[in-house]
Amino acid sequence: MGLGSGPSLSLSRASAPFLLLLVLFRSIGAVSFGQPSDSEFTFVLPPGTEECFYQSAGHNSSMELEYQVIGGAGLDVDFAVFSPNGESLVMESRRSDGVHMIEPTIIGDYKICFDNSFSTISEKLIFFEVIFDDAEDWSEILEPEELLDIKIDDIKESIGNMNTKLTKSVQIQAILRAFEARDRNLQEGNLGRVNFWSAVNLGVMLVVSLVQVYLLKSLFDDHRKVQT
Known part of the structure; x- marks a missing residue:
């Protein structure tokens, strides 16, 4: 599935059943952003398959990648990240979650791959997000005003701190939702196993x-024949 011409995150191949939920998508066909934007996705990875995404990034920025397997047997998946020039940056095997920071980035498309080829029957439900350090250069937007008592630098620092805290709050809430979904799936699976073995034991x-009862009853039965 190709995405827009701007910096974006895209799938390596279109697969309708593969997508359970794509947040921030304007349509099934495409999405584009003016600048690299924070994105979060939840999708189903079928057994025996590998799916790759492409995320474009600017020069000398900071990109954080976080993923969690929130459903499926074993709750594990292979994870890899490749730079625009093909260099392997991250390579993990059979992990349930991970957080990776890439900085500084280079201009180009980063390849993010999830591999479930080691599983033959179990699909995996995966949540992941891409977070950019979107600090803006306020010096290009605002010009110092000599008549103002409050310094522009103080305003920049206050707004930057507020923006950072709000962004971090949104990220933490998304992570907590992913943990909640994974724990719920584990509890439902454990409940099914407990019910099954309880029925077997019963x-x-x-x-x-x-x-x-039959053995005790047979012990007290009088098997002697009454002679007449």
Whole structure:
């Protein structure tokens, strides 16, 4: 699935069943951003497949990648990141989550791959997000005003701190939602196993009880024949 011409995140190949949820997509076909933008995605990775995304980045910025496997047997996946020139930056095998910081970045498309080829029957539900350091150069936007008592630098620092805290809050909430989804899937799986084995144990107990009653009853039966 190709995305827009601007800096964006795209799939290596179109697969309709593969996408469960794509946040920030304007349409199924394309999405574009004026500048590298924070993005978060949740998708289904079928068994025996590998899917790659392409995220463009600017020069000398900071890009943070975080992923979590929130559903599927084993809750693990292979993860890899490649630079625009093909250099391997991150390579992880059978991990359930990970956080990686890439800085400074170079201009081009970074390749982000998730591999579930080691699994033959279990699909994986994966959440991941891309976070950019979107600090702006306020000196290009604002010019110092000599008549103002408050310095522009103080305003820049206050706004920057507020923006950083708000952005971090949104990121933490997204991470907590992913952890909640993974824990819920684990609990549902454990509940199914507990119910199954409880039913098996109950059946075994009933069979053993019936056998014991039969054996006790047979001990007290009088098998002697009454002679007439």
